[in-house]
Amino acid sequence: SAVISQKPSRDICQRGTSLTIQCQVDSQVTMMFWYRQQPGQSLTLIATANQGSEATYESGFVIDKFPISRPNLTFSTLTVSNMSPEDSSIYLCSVEDSWGRRDTQYFGPGTRLTVL
Amino acid sequence: RKEVEQDPGPFNVPEGATVAFNCTYSNSASQSFFWYRQDCRKEPKLLMSVYSSGNEDGRFTAQLNRASQYISLLIRDSKLSDSATYLCAVTTGSYIPTFGRGTSLIVHP
Numbered sequence: 001s002a003v004i005s006q007k008p009s010r011d012i013c014q015r016g017t018s019l020t021i022q023c024q025v026d027s028q029v030t031m032m033f034w035y036r037q038q039p040g041q042s043l044t045l046i047a048t049a050n051q052g053s054e055a056t057y058e059s060g061f062v063i064d065k066f067p068i069s070r071p072n073l074t075f076s077t078l079t080v081s082n083m084s085p086e087d088s089s090i091y092l093c094s095v096e097d098s099w100g101r102r103d104t105q106y107f108g109p110g111t112r113l114t115v116l
Numbered sequence: 117r118k119e120v121e122q123d124p125g126p127f128n129v130p131e132g133a134t135v136a137f138n139c140t141y142s143n144s145a146s147q148s149f150f151w152y153r154q155d156c157r158k159e160p161k162l163l164m165s166v167y168s169s170g171n172e173d174g175r176f177t178a179q180l181n182r183a184s185q186y187i188s189l190l191i192r193d194s195k196l197s198d199s200a201t202y203l204c205a206v207t208t209g210s211y212i213p214t215f216g217r218g219t220s221l222i223v224h225p
Contacts, residue, residue: 040124042120042216103211105162107161108159
């Protein structure tokens with residue numbers, strides 16, 4: 001499976017600011033995914049990021065709030081904009097498996113965000 | 117009704133016990149099924165896929181019941197190190213998984 005790293009691993013931010021989370025994969029992958037996991041809740045897909053095209057957002061998530069970049073096949077960023085305490089969560093990137101199966105996913109270590 | 121539902125637990129069992137979790141799904145057209153394990157403050161990791169015929173990996177057995185729309189995970193001879201949250205994941209047409217909230221397992225000495 002791919003080795004995935006995320007930066008930062010955690011952050012504490014002030015309301016109204018923005019944070020950009022980076023996700024780096026050690027191999028080229030077609031699709032990368034961004035999830036949010038709030039305390040006691042399931043993983044919720046925010047968007048799917050393909051290289052060379054705009055991200056595809058799930059219902060309830062919009063580009064203005066969660067802009068995503070995917071400049072190449074090994075890297076993606078997720079920005080959490082104009083943060084509020086409700087954005088406090090763990091944000092995880094994931095990739096499909098080495099066979100290109102989207103239903104089998106491998107996750108980065110996550111970014112633990114606290115918004116004051 | 118939520119797409120994928122799990123009893124959050126916690127299931128508190130002694131070492132050596134057998135424990136089973138179920139996960140129900142609402143979409144009868146669901147195609148792929150998985151169990152993930154998530155340790156405290158860590159990312160989810162794929163534990164095993166769930167096949168129609170059922171599958172076994174050491175002490176872990178996963179089964180699918182399409183008629184009743186649930187999957188199960190059985191852990192035999194529980195170890196302290198099995199303590200974690202177990203997430204089920206189900207895919208439909210997009211092949212991107214929908215995750216349950218997870219079932220927390222605590223194995224005590």
